[in-house]
Amino acid sequence: xxxxxxxxxxxxxxxxxxxNGQDREVLVKPYATLMEVLREDLRLxxxxxxxxxxxxxxxxxxxxGVPKLSCLVLPAQAEGTGVTTIEGVATGSTLHPVQQAxxxxxxxxxxxxxxxxxxxAKALLDANPAPSVGEIKGALxxxxxxxxxxxxxxxxxxxxxxxxx
Numbered sequence: 001x002x003x004x005x006x007x008x009x010x011x012x013x014x015x016x017x018x019x020n021g022q023d024r025e026v027l028v029k030p031y032a033t034l035m036e037v038l039r040e041d042l043r044l045x046x047x048x049x050x051x052x053x054x055x056x057x058x059x060x061x062x063x064x065g066v067p068k069l070s071c072l073v074l075p076a077q078a079e080g081t082g083v084t085t086i087e088g089v090a091t092g093s094t095l096h097p098v099q100q101a102x103x104x105x106x107x108x109x110x111x112x113x114x115x116x117x118x119x120x121a122k123a124l125l126d127a128n129p130a131p132s133v134g135e136i137k138g139a140l141x142x143x144x145x146x147x148x149x150x151x152x153x154x155x156x157x158x159x160x161x162x163x164x165x
Contacts, residue, residue, distance in 0.1 A: 020088025
């Protein structure tokens with residue numbers, strides 16, 4: 001092995017991650033975030049790169065079913081957990097009811113915030129299939145959308161809850 005390759009490997013760590021139900025082994029830079037590993041190493045670009053400060057929610061993923069901001073999670077913190085990205089929500093070509101409801105309610109504008117919104121809504125509905133409007137707004141408070149007035153998004157979550165009941 002070349003000295004340069006040994007040096008490059010030496011500055012990285014091999015992690016075992018379960019992403020969307022698949023066990024993956026990834027060679028991770030020590031300063032990488034989970035968002036960077038998902039997007040750059042695993043090519044799961046549905047996880048959006050937004051603010052990098054945990055303010056916008058665009059990078060939301062589910063870790064063991066709980067919404068987490070992947071820009072604030074170190075990959076090692078995800079070892080031994082189940083990470084779900086937007087790519088892991090649909091079943092084949094069949095959209096998850098939350099995804100379908102977002103489409104039907106016109107809750108998708110530019111789409112940049114949509115993956116984080118969908119994952120957050122899914123986690124809410126998994127825990128509470130009939131949330132109130134206030135509970136929906138509270139759950140989605142960390143997911144910013146610059147294109148909508150949130151009315152369609154709240155309606156989509158309500159519709160998805162009815163579909164999942």
